[in-house]
Amino acid sequence: MIHVEGVSHYFQVGKRGKERKVPVLHDINFSVAKQEILAIVGRSGSGKSTLLNLMSGYTKPTSGSIEVMNKKISEMNEGNAAQFRLEHYGFIFQSFQLIAGMTAFENVELPLTLKKMNTQARRKQVQEMLERFGIAEFGSHYPGELSGGQQQRVAVARALILQPPIILADEPTGSLDNENEKQLLTIIQQLNHEWGTTFVIITHDEEVASIAHRTITLNDGRIIANVPAHREIGGLQS
Numbered sequence: 001m002i003h004v005e006g007v008s009h010y011f012q013v014g015k016r017g018k019e020r021k022v023p024v025l026h027d028i029n030f031s032v033a034k035q036e037i038l039a040i041v042g043r044s045g046s047g048k049s050t051l052l053n054l055m056s057g058y059t060k061p062t063s064g065s066i067e068v069m070n071k072k073i074s075e076m077n078e079g080n081a082a083q084f085r086l087e088h089y090g091f092i093f094q095s096f097q098l099i100a101g102m103t104a105f106e107n108v109e110l111p112l113t114l115k116k117m118n119t120q121a122r123r124k125q126v127q128e129m130l131e132r133f134g135i136a137e138f139g140s141h142y143p144g145e146l147s148g149g150q151q152q153r154v155a156v157a158r159a160l161i162l163q164p165p166i167i168l169a170d171e172p173t174g175s176l177d178n179e180n181e182k183q184l185l186t187i188i189q190q191l192n193h194e195w196g197t198t199f200v201i202i203t204h205d206e207e208v209a210s211i212a213h214r215t216i217t218l219n220d221g222r223i224i225a226n227v228p229a230h231r232e233i234g235g236l237q238s
């Protein structure tokens, strides 16, 4: 599904004439299987978000290649990478990233509207998604009228409504309390099982890593561990 091969990356920082290179990732190699839940852990500054940006095609690696579903995203131009993201990825962030001026229903509906799906089919699909996520009664609420846990469920419903094959998540439970975190992890496991969605999740949180099929640990831009959990991909997890 995803193959990261020999990826190194540095950022150029400083004023013109005084630029210097900041190496961030060094010779990163790993693959993600279809329907796998991969957790990426590591200290602050170890390169996790940079790696996710490279996998999503927002950043081009200094060297090495990243292939996603048989396409080299690391070599795509901006337009092709944007199109690729629309068709293959859903994104979940710690900060939800909901549109404040739209209701919960409209936020979840947005990807379907952009896809020009007809109104009736759209409404039905959004309603089903809100029900599945236990937030149907809040459809008419604006994000500012929802709790953090409810907002994150809206954000996850929006990320998943087009059933993308891959979800990239950056600290998805970072703003949630224990109860909301558990609910979100249950939803992730269900969709992973039911729809075969592949998840790559950056996390500081051991609870999140506990639902993963494999955990990669980064330290100073290097993979220092790549450890499978003894849990079958595609199987229902306890």
Ligand SMILES: Nc1ncnc2c1ncn2[C@@H]1O[C@H](COP(=O)(O)OP(=O)(O)OP(=O)(O)O)[C@@H](O)[C@H]1O
Pocket: 011, 012, 013, 022, 024, 042, 043, 044, 045, 046, 047, 048, 049, 050, 051
């Ligand atoms: N655009 C940039 N320009 C220069 N340096 C950057 C840039 N983005 C990230 N860095 C540097 O790259 C290193 C890795 O950052 P990154 O955000 O990938 O780490 P992280 O593991 O996700 O950290 P955190 O857990 O705190 O989010 C850091 O030293 C950071 O300062």
